[in-house]
Amino acid sequence: MIRLAHTAELPAATRPLLDEAFEGGFSDADWENALGGTHALAFDGTELVGHAALVQRRLLHGGRVLRAGYVEGVAVRADHRRRGYASSLMAELERLLPGYDLGALCAAEKAVPLYEGRGWQQWRGPTFALTPDGVRRTADEDGGVYVLPGRAPLDLDGGLTADWRAGDLW
16 A cells, blocks of 8 residues: 655654665665655555655756656665565656656666656756755766656756755755
């Protein structure tokens, strides 16, 4: 079963699930970046086994400021993977994307088949972040950013700039 919840309604087991699923690679900044939006929660009976969050971010592209529904913290407990939970989590969040100009996320390499299979497209152009010191190139993220186009016209070969945040910029 998948349930949608606001950050204020998250079960106490959410952060431990993310820590376990990311095998210690989920930082306090990653947690903070996943808060403040809508969370899709996967349950096996009453047990929390999966999570994905949709938060609003501002992206700059083609001289425009875009409202992005940004996907964070997609994780399924190891003993429940390959059972369709991640697809179901994404389907619930994607239902909310018409309220944004586009969907966006930064994909781990092993998750790329999931996103591409759902119609997400790789951003081919250069990526940047608007930092307190100005616009900074984020070349390490090139090729890892994916978008689900919405109502805003996009040039996937153009530049894309993310708003500032602590931790991983994408």
